[in-house]
Amino acid sequence: MKVLENQHAGNNLLVRFNQESSMKPILILAHYDTVFPEGTIKKRPFSVSEDGEMARGPGIFDMKAGIVQGVWALKALEKHGKPRRPVTIVVTSDEEVGSDSSRKLIEGMAKESEAVLVLEPSLNGNLKTERKGVGDIDIRIIGRPSHAGLDPSKGASAITEAARMVQFLQGLNRPEAETTVNVGTIKGGTARNVIPGEAFMQVDFRIVTVEEGNRIMKEARSYRPKDSRVKIEVSGGVNRPPMRKTEETGRLFALAQKIGMEFERDLMETSAGGGSDGNFCAALGIPVLDGLGAVGDGAHSEQEVLDVNEMPVRAAILERLLEEI
Ligand SMILES: [Zn+2]
Known part of the structure; x- marks a missing residue:
C-alpha cells in the first residue's frame, strides 16, 4: 500500500x-x-x-x-x-x-x-x-455601492442584477434533454441602506451530453447585465463529464x-x-x-x-x- x-x-x-x-x-x-x-x-x-x-x-x-x-x-x-x-x-x-x-x-x-x-x-x-455529468458555475456580480437614501442614482445594484440572472439561468433548464440547472446559493450586499456593490451565486448543472454542458457554459458566459455599469464574472464549467x-x-x-x-x-x-x-x-x-x-x-x-x-x-x-x- x-x-x-x-x-x-x-x-x-x-x-x-x-x-x-x-x-x-x-x-x-x-x-x-x-x-x-x-x-x-x-x-x-x-x-x-x-x-x-x-x-x-x-x-x-x-x-x-x-x-x-x-x-x-x-x-x-x-x-x-x-x-x-x-x-x-x-x-x-x-x-x-x-x-x-x-x-x-x-x-x-x-x-x-x-x-x-x-x-x-x-x-x-x-x-x-x-x-449524468456534473458542472458548477461560480458567479460574481460587481455593481456600484452607494447610499440608498442620499445617492441612489449613483449606485448600481448587484442584487437586482443577480435576481435577473437567476431567472435567466433557471431558463437554461431543458427537461427534454434531461438537463437540469439549479442556482443553489446566493448572497450579496452589506447593509439594508446600501445599494449592494457585490453579489455571489453558486450554480449546479447536470447533463447527459457534452454538447449540453457546452451550451450551458456558453449561455452563462454570454449573459449581459441590463445595467451596463454592472460587471459579471463567470467561472467554472463541467467538473465530471457524463x-x-x-x-x-x-x-x-x-x-x-x-x-x-x-x-x-x-x-x-x-x-x-x-x-x-x-x-x-x-x-x-x-x-x-x-x-x-x-x-x-x-x-x-x-x-x-x-x-x-x-x-x-x-x-x-x-x-x-x-x-x-
Ligand atoms: Zn460516494
Missing part, C-alpha cells in the same frame, strides 16, 4: 494486488471522505440495530461499508487463489468535493486498466452504467448480472443523476460499473442506513467479478 501525501486534502491511498500478472489490471475506486462536518461522529456515533440488520453512522452507506466490502473481496480472492488480472485499488479523500486532488491519479490508473469497478453505494443493490453506457459496459453489466444469480440476487441497471469518480474513467473510454458498494439508503442525510446482511453478498459478487473479468 502506498500513501500519497496530499497538501490540500486528505491523503490518497493506492494499493496494488497480484502484480505478477501481465494482463491489464482492474481498477477499483473508493473514497473515504463524507459530506458531514467534522465532529458529526460524536453526535451520531456508529451503531447497529438490536436485530443486527441495520447499521448507522455518518458516511456508513456512502461509502465506508463499500471499502470494507472491497477489503473482504480481496481477502477472499487471496484465499481462493490468485485472480488472473492485477487489481489496483485507489481510495481517495475528496470525491464529495469534486476530486481535485485525486483526479489525475484516478485517470492515470484508469488509462492502463481493462475495466473500472466503483464501490459507490446502491439503493436496492442496483448497478449504475450511466451517470458517463455513457457503451457496448463494453453492457457486457460488464451482463457479467455482473450472471454473477448476481449465483447468489440469488437479481441485479438491475440504473442511471444516476449524481456523478462519481467513475465519470472521469468513462470519459476516457474505459468500461465502468458503478454502484457495486454497500446496499442501504439515505446517502448524504441523517437517515443514512446500511443493510448489514448484504455486505458479505456484495463482497462475494465483487470477488467473483475480479475473477471473471
Whole structure:
C-alpha cells in the first residue's frame, strides 16, 4: 500500500494486488471522505440495530461499508487463489468535493486498466452504467455601492442584477434533454441602506451530453447585465463529464448480472443523476460499473442506513467479478 501525501486534502491511498500478472489490471475506486462536518461522529456515533440488520453512522452507506466490502473481496480472492488480472485499488479523500486532488491519479490508473469497478453505494443493490455529468458555475456580480437614501442614482445594484440572472439561468433548464440547472446559493450586499456593490451565486448543472454542458457554459458566459455599469464574472464549467453506457459496459453489466444469480440476487441497471469518480474513467473510454458498494439508503442525510446482511453478498459478487473479468 502506498500513501500519497496530499497538501490540500486528505491523503490518497493506492494499493496494488497480484502484480505478477501481465494482463491489464482492474481498477477499483473508493473514497473515504463524507459530506458531514467534522465532529458529526460524536453526535451520531456508529451503531447497529438490536436485530443486527441495520447499521448507522455518518458516511456508513456512502461509502465506508463499500471499502470494507472491497477489503473482504480481496481477502477472499487471496484465499481462493490468485485472480488472473492485477487489481489496483485507489481510495481517495475528496470525491464529495469534486476530486481535485485525486483526479489525475484516478485517470492515470484508469488509462492502463481493462475495466473500472466503483464501490459507490446502491439503493436496492442496483448497478449504475450511466451517470449524468456534473458542472458548477461560480458567479460574481460587481455593481456600484452607494447610499440608498442620499445617492441612489449613483449606485448600481448587484442584487437586482443577480435576481435577473437567476431567472435567466433557471431558463437554461431543458427537461427534454434531461438537463437540469439549479442556482443553489446566493448572497450579496452589506447593509439594508446600501445599494449592494457585490453579489455571489453558486450554480449546479447536470447533463447527459457534452454538447449540453457546452451550451450551458456558453449561455452563462454570454449573459449581459441590463445595467451596463454592472460587471459579471463567470467561472467554472463541467467538473465530471457524463458517463455513457457503451457496448463494453453492457457486457460488464451482463457479467455482473450472471454473477448476481449465483447468489440469488437479481441485479438491475440504473442511471444516476449524481456523478462519481467513475465519470472521469468513462470519459476516457474505459468500461465502468458503478454502484457495486454497500446496499442501504439515505446517502448524504441523517437517515443514512446500511443493510448489514448484504455486505458479505456484495463482497462475494465483487470477488467473483475480479475473477471473471
Ligand atoms: Zn460516494
